[in-house]
Amino acid sequence: MNRVVHPIEQESFRRLRARLDTSGFPPLSRAVVERVIHSAADLDYADDLVLDEGDLAKAHTALHAGAPVVVDVEMVAAGITRRETVCRLRDARSGPGLTRSAHAIRLAYEEVGPGALWVIGCAPTALEELLTLDAAPALVIGLPVGFVGAAESKAALRGSGLPAVSNVSEKGGSAVAAAALNALLYHRIPQSEETS
Incomplete structure (x- = not known):
């Protein structure tokens, strides 16, 4: 089933592209960068995001094959509209040396198990726990x-070698994290790319 794009969203992306040339990004990277920028109305994400097209391609395949999606908070879940x-x-529960967010990651x-897509937009301690x-x-x-801890946890993620989308600065949040996942959900691979 194709997603129906509202005219306001179409116009928003048109204006975004008029202000920022994203044509140099590979397809999935472009989708993520544009959707994150759109969610925050912040063009600086074009230079702040760190992502890899090969990682995104593998994640796109896993996501569309039904891999679980884990989120750190309900606000991220609320922003992911087309997937449980x-x-x-x-x-x-929190405890000595363990935040509630970190415990939630353990429970999830x-x-x-392995092979999920993890979407962390709120708690640096959730990301730190995932890395353990x-x-x-x-x-x-x-x-x-x-x-x-936000910039530091993202630097640790990049240093881990795990397939990731992150950013260098302290900014982020539930809306941009959900937007990055939605970009992969919404992006359709053209038939010519699927068969090549």
């Missing part, structure tokens, strides 16, 4: 926001 997600934050991993697990993710969208 796993969020265990309501079941999580126990539920889904043997999650073998299809992709980690690591875009937590904040002045404490």
Whole structure:
């Protein structure tokens, strides 16, 4: 089933492209960059995001083959409109040396196992916890926001060698994390690329 794009969204992307030339990005990278910029009305994400087209292609395949999608908070889940997600934050508890967000990641991993797509847009401690697990993710969208630990957790993600979408700065958040996942959900691979 094709997604019906509202005329306001079409016009928004037209204006975005009039202000920023994204034609140099490979297809999936372009989709992610544009959708993240669109979600935040922040053109600086074009230079701030760190992603790899090969990682995105593998994640796109896994996502459309039914790989689970895990989110750190319900706000990220609310932004992912065309896919069920796993969020265990309501079941999580904090404890010595463990935030509630980190515990939620542990619980989610126990539920889904390896091969999931992880979308973290709120808590740096959730991303830090994911990096301690043997999650073998299809992709980690690591875009937590904040002045404490956000940039550092994203740098650790990039240093981990895991397939990832992240950004260098402290900015991020639920809307941009959901937007990055939605870009992969909405992007259709042209028939010529599927058969080549």
